[in-house]
Amino acid sequence: MSASSHASSRGGTLVMVLYLAFLILPIYWLVNMSLKTNFEINSGVTLWPNEITFEHYIKIFTDSSWYSGYINSLTYVALNTVISITLALPAAYAFSRYSFVGEKHLFFWLLSNRMAPPAVFALPFFNLYSAIGLFDTPWAVALAHCLFNVPLAVWILEGFMSGVPREIDETAAIDGYSFPRFFVKIFMPLIASGIGVAAFFCFMFSWVELLLARTLTATNAKPIAVTMTRTVSAAGMDWGLLAAAGVLTIIPGALVIWFVRNYIAKGFALGRV
Amino acid sequence: MDKPVNNRAWLLVAPVFLIVAFSAILPIMTVVNYSVQDTFGNNQFFWNGLGWFQELLDPSTELGGRFLDALWRNLLFSAIILAIEVPLGILVALSMPREGWKVAATLVIMALPLLIPWNVVGTIWQVFARGDIGLAGWAINALGIDYNYTGDPLAAWITIVVMDVWHWTSLVALLCYAGLKSIPDAYYQAARIDGASRWAIFTTIQLPKMKRVLLIAVLLRFMDSFMIYTEPFVLTGGGPGNATTFLSIDLVKIALGQFDLGKAAAMSLVYNLIVLALCWVFYTVMTHAGTERRQEENPA
Numbered sequence: 420m421s422a423s424s425h426a427s428s429r430g431g432t433l434v435m436v437l438y439l440a441f442l443i444l445p446i447y448w449l450v451n452m453s454l455k456t457n458f459e460i461n462s463g464v465t466l467w468p469n470e471i472t473f474e475h476y477i478k479i480f481t482d483s484s485w486y487s488g489y490i491n492s493l494t495y496v497a498l499n500t501v502i503s504i505t506l507a508l509p510a511a512y513a514f515s516r517y518s519f520v521g522e523k524h525l526f527f528w529l530l531s532n533r534m535a536p537p538a539v540f541a542l543p544f545f546n547l548y549s550a551i552g553l554f555d556t557p558w559a560v561a562l563a564h565c566l567f568n569v570p571l572a573v574w575i576l577e578g579f580m581s582g583v584p585r586e587i588d589e590t591a592a593i594d595g596y597s598f599p600r601f602f603v604k605i606f607m608p609l610i611a612s613g614i615g616v617a618a619f620f621c622f623m624f625s626w627v628e629l630l631l632a633r634t635l636t637a638t639n640a641k642p643i644a645v646t647m648t649r650t651v652s653a654a655g656m657d658w659g660l661l662a663a664a665g666v667l668t669i670i671p672g673a674l675v676i677w678f679v680r681n682y683i684a685k686g687f688a689l690g691r692v
Numbered sequence: 693m694d695k696p697v698n699n700r701a702w703l704l705v706a707p708v709f710l711i712v713a714f715s716a717i718l719p720i721m722t723v724v725n726y727s728v729q730d731t732f733g734n735n736q737f738f739w740n741g742l743g744w745f746q747e748l749l750d751p752s753t754e755l756g757g758r759f760l761d762a763l764w765r766n767l768l769f770s771a772i773i774l775a776i777e778v779p780l781g782i783l784v785a786l787s788m789p790r791e792g793w794k795v796a797a798t799l800v801i802m803a804l805p806l807l808i809p810w811n812v813v814g815t816i817w818q819v820f821a822r823g824d825i826g827l828a829g830w831a832i833n834a835l836g837i838d839y840n841y842t843g844d845p846l847a848a849w850i851t852i853v854v855m856d857v858w859h860w861t862s863l864v865a866l867l868c869y870a871g872l873k874s875i876p877d878a879y880y881q882a883a884r885i886d887g888a889s890r891w892a893i894f895t896t897i898q899l900p901k902m903k904r905v906l907l908i909a910v911l912l913r914f915m916d917s918f919m920i921y922t923e924p925f926v927l928t929g930g931g932p933g934n935a936t937t938f939l940s941i942d943l944v945k946i947a948l949g950q951f952d953l954g955k956a957a958a959m960s961l962v963y964n965l966i967v968l969a970l971c972w973v974f975y976t977v978m979t980h981a982g983t984e985r986r987q988e989e990n991p992a
Contacts, residue, residue, distance in 0.1 A: 431787035438784050439801050442858065445820040446804070448827045452819055464830040502711075510708040513701035520699055525709070527975050532716050534971045536919035538940035539960040542947045543719030566715040569708055629811045629922045630944070644809040662819060665812045672807025676800050683799045683866065 446669070453662035460658045475663035485664070488643030491557060492626065493671065495640070498561035500621040503568040504614060511576035512602070516585065529570040540566065541634045548635055559635040560642070564625045571624065572617040579613025580606075612682055619679055626672065643668055720964075726957035744958035755955055759962075761934070762942040769938060770917040773856045777913060780857065781864025782902070786894070788869055802862040814926025817855040821927075841928065845935035848928050852936055855923060860916070864909045871902035907981060911974045918967065939963055 452460055453475055455468045479485040513519070514526060540563070548559040587609070591601040607614065632642045647664045676683070730740040750756040784802075789795050805813070821841055823829040832839040841851040875897060883893050921940035924930065930937035930945070937945070943963065947956035 434783060434787040435789070435798065438787075438861075439798065442801055442805060442862070444827070445816045445858065448820050449816050452825070460825055464825065464827060466827075506707045506711060509704035513704035516695060517698040517701035518695045519697065519701040519705075522701075525705065527972070529708070529712060530975065531968050531971045532712055534915040534919075534967055535716070535964060536921075536940050536943075536967060538919065538921055538943045538947075539723070539964050540715075540719050541944065542953070542956065543722040544715075546722055547719055562711070563715065565711050569712055573708060623807055626807065627809045629809060630940075634948075644811050647811065647815070658819060658825060661815060665815050668809050668812050669804070669807075673800075673804060676803045676807060680796045680800050683803055 449662050449665050449669075452658060453666045455659055457657065457659045472659075475659045476667075478660060479663060479667060485643075485646060488641055488646035489667070491636070491640045492632075492642040492644065495557035495560040495564070495632070495642070496622055496625045498557055499564045499568055499625045500618050502561060503565055503572045503621045504618055506565075507569055507572035507576055507617065508607075508614075509602075511573045511580055512606075514573065514577045515580035516588070526573075529573055533567045533570040533574070535566070537567075537628065537630045541630055544631060545634050554635060555637045555639050557640050560632045560640065561625075563631045563635055564628060568621045568624055571620055575617040575620060576610065576613055579610045579616070583609050615679065615682060619675065619682075622675060623672070720961075723957045723960050726953045727961055728954075730954050740954060744954045745962070748955070748958050748962060755959075758942065759959060762937055762939045763966075765936070766918060766920075766938045769853070769920070770914055772853055773860070773917050774910065774913060776853070776857050777861045777864050778906070778910065781861050781909065782868050782906075784861065784865040785868035785872055785902075786898070788865070799866070802866060805859050806862060808859075810922035811926045813855065813859050814923045817851065817858075817923075818927055821851050843932055845932055848932060848936050852924050852927060855927065856917065856920070859923065860913060864906075864913065867905040867909045868902050871905040872898060875901050904978075904981060907974070907978050911971075911978070914974075915967065915971065918970070 451466070451468065454471050454473070455465070456470065456472050456474070459465065459469060514522065544559075544563050545554070548554045548563070553559040553562070583606070587605065588601070591605050596605065629642075629644045633645045636642065636645065643664065647661060647668075727744055728740055728742070729737040730743070744755075747753045747755045748759050751760045788798055808816070818826075820826045821829045823833050823840055829839060829841075838844075839847050841847040879897050880893070883897060888896070919940050920938055921944065924936050924938060925941055925944075928936045930941045943956060943959055946952050946959065
């Protein structure tokens with residue numbers, strides 16, 4: 420490639436090495452701790468486990484109060500992603516193709532919900548979902564996360580859809596496609612990468628959120644992130660177990676990134692470059 | 693390009709409208725309801741008019757002073773992390789490899805912190821920065837610097853800022869990288885023929901192309917740092933003292949800790965209004981930039 424890459428090669432490589440090292444170091448430390456015995460952790464800093472132990476991981480995989488946390492988390496994340504994308508698709512189409520009464524205000528209002536602080540909603544959500552009997556189910560968390568994920572999905576999808584020329588819609592109409600058939604058969608494949616990106620972001624923000632997930636669950640639907648905060652404080656500081664659970668929460672994210680690695684660059688521009 | 697007017701588009705928007713209204717308007721009504729009442733427990737509520745709001749907006753009262761402190765702290769925090777993350781993100785984006793296996797490897801490592809649950813981010817930095825078991829804390833203390841983020845407010849602030857830079861700089865960098873990728877090679881060739889300096893290329897070609905994505909990055913980073921809760925909560929719990937009690941942490945303390953529903957509700961509404969106002973400013977700037985760009989591309 421041309422001039423761009425190369426002007427700053429040596430300085431650039433140094434920046435990248437330092438930056439990536441900075442990103443990896445804390446994660447390396449977490450992995451390191453998860454493989455140590457608690458005795459070793461508490462008896463001083465060692466850069467590598469003297470004696471590798473998997474006891475913490477075994478504990479998590481054999482104790483249902485631990486592993487069910489992972490299942491709960493993944494359940495509401497999956498529910499939320501499906502709901503968000505399904506609802507956002509037609510809305511994003513409307514925003515990208517038509518002008519209608521209140522369009523601008525509606526779009527702003529939607530977006531402003533992405534920006535609303537979850538702390539404001541914690542208590543009212545608790546009341547609301549208790550009142551309708553969804554408290555402590557994955558549905559409560561999945562619906563609550565719609566507050567910020569649906570607007571985000573609309574925003575991302577609208578960006579990708581606006582990149583598709585409108586002539587395609589018109590040609591399909593002339594060819595006798597009904598709207599639903601056109602949408603599913605022709606339009607959705609055209610913005611498949613946009614759907615992937617929106618799903619990625621929905622997964623991401625639902626997976627990392629804790630405040631609402633913690634407020635809306637008690638025992639049955641308790642997410643893994645919450646299991647970590649509670650079990651550890653109850654049993655004193657079991658650092659090794661905490662670290663192992665932390666490592667396991669990084670894995671789903673890492674897997675998702677690995678699958679979308681070729682779309683990350685475009686995806687992070689939210690279809691708007 | 694003008695879009696056709698069609699009010700039936702509301703039918704397509706209706707499901708989204710309903711679910712977001714369910715999740716946003718109903719709870720806000722509860723909050724409004726609480727904000728004008730006082731309670732002494734037992735589910736008994738008394739009308740308190742605008743009392744909580746008067747108290748909240750008057751810095752001489754306990755609640756008002758506390759709110760102002762948290763607001764100020766939060767604005768300072770947002771300003772600091774933007775001042776670090778935006779330039780650093782641009783620098784990283786400019787330094788990223790453009791081809792080969794290194795691209796995928798770099799992207800995966802960079803995206804990793806973004807997908808770690810926020811309390812785990814707090815935990816990671818807790819076990820990393822503690823003086824007794826953490827690598828960073830241990831190393832800094834070994835250098836002879838007295839560092840203890842649970843006791844010293846300055847150390848707590850530095851730790852939280854570094855944690856946020858670790859957590860979110862990649863988002864800024866990836867957005868900028870996407871902007872840079874959209875620049876055609878021809879631009880660089882032209883610049884080379886003209887003998888443009890590295891700095892001239894940056895200010896005249898790269899920065900303008902990144903403007904839109906940078907706006908998105910600043911908006912997301914500002915808003916998310918303005919509602920930060922989980923990471924500092926796990927790391928410092930808002931301490932030492934109140935040194936790192938940001939708005940959301942304070943709000944949760946009042947609402948779920950003290951169960952002072954009236955105060956918390958009034959605070960929620962004012963907090964939300966501030967966010968809404970700031971969001972409106974960003975949105976106007978963004979749509980303005982969007983129209984400008986469209987005009988540049990197809991002058992009428």
